[in-house]
Amino acid sequence: MMARLAVTGATGRMGREVLAAVETRDDLDVVVAANRGGTDETVAGVDVEPAADLESLLAEREVDVLVDFTGPDSCVEYAQACSETNTAFVTGTTGLAADQQDALETASESTAVLQASNFSKGIAVLRGLVREAAAALDGYDVELVEAHHNGKRDAPSGTANTLLSDVEAARGEFDRVHGREGEAPRTEGEVGVHAVRAGNVTGLHEVWLAGGHEELRLSHRAESRGVFAEGALDAAAWLAGRDAGWYEFDAVLEGDE
Template sequence: MTVAVGVTGATGQMGRAVIDAASARDDVEVAFAVNRDPEEGAEVAGVPVEPAREFDRLLAERDPDAVVDFTGPASSQNYVAVATEAGVASVVGTTGFDDASEASLRELAEYAPILKASNFGRGVQALLSAVESAIGALPGYDVEVTETHHNRKRDAPSGTAKTILETIEQGREDASLVHGREGEAPREASEIGVHSRRAGTITGEHEVLLAGNHEEVRLTHRAEDRGVFAEGALDAAVWLADREPGWYDFADVVEAER
């Protein structure tokens, strides 16, 4: 079975990566690609890029199995709402949603399947499992989380870092997040240090440091190419295409393969 996907943000870095990855796969085809105000005749990997204002029409005419979205919170919410109304599944890799916006997405999941993930790297799923295990095994150790991304990334901490922090907080009920430090800032026993760095073209790196008892443990994930996330998003689209309405995560995809 070949799953047809619509790709939003087609000329962005992740949109391009998704289309490139799809062109090399037998189980996925790009039904259409859209972007806000593309240049006339724009293409990505041979796929014409059409204006975002045509999204409704393209959904109706091309009938994709899923939409893959890596744009921005406002545009993503609009794309998902339109796709949901058409009964089309959505894979959302956009980050930076506030609580109200994410709640709205969850409401839409009552009517069509939506899979939202802060990171589509399979290695990140392994990292989260390792973090959960380490937090449980080292209850008194200090914890610091550092994430590094390219200099154009808007949200901080990254969505992946937030997911890591949620995993830590589940194992540390008294945890309090401290974002960076300045001046006189003695460390409290319950705090989790959070640090965001932005530089150059770094794709993404996340490190969790646990230190205590004269020893330290460092758990690190480093993505070397955006294709890692594109492949994961397409795997998610294939998995999601025939699901019932509901709210899903990339962990569901990975877990189903075990």
């Protein structure tokens, strides 16, 4: 049975990728494509409608699940619309402030919500490797480098913050040093975080562990945004019809019922 899908940020980089990717699937049917500010544009054969009308569109077209890659303010607004219409909500939006994150969690009391900083299967594997390496190489210095296109808003990326949380889970709390300048010798236990913004880089994340006269680098490079779109659509198909609550992308990858 096909789930009825809405896509927000339809004319953005990721919105276009999601709408293009869904054309090849037989488990999802796009019935709403919305964009803030309105547009007369058509993306992947779907007419884009004003996001101001989103709540009524979700209700009138009986949408099962919405996929969102927009900005923090929009993400919270769309999650609220989903909570009012019992529409499952999948978001890959990053850079949310604490109160915005709280608003997402409040929405999950009324509908199913799944948030992930990255919908790549490769990143999911990388996270496990980082946790394992950080624990096994206790005492080794850790540095994280991430690179994205020159239009990305948040730094460090949501994925970088997730990887840092994985290191923290393995080692406990540490000081995060964002770049270095001038006289800046490393202090014990700190983790350096370096964000690069250039050109059209889709996404690169690299975790360095160095010590004992050796160096280990764990890295992931995304070559197409389609990787994230496919993962988000997998999450949408899995989440549609589920009870209200907070869900994790790992459950999608593990095929949990």
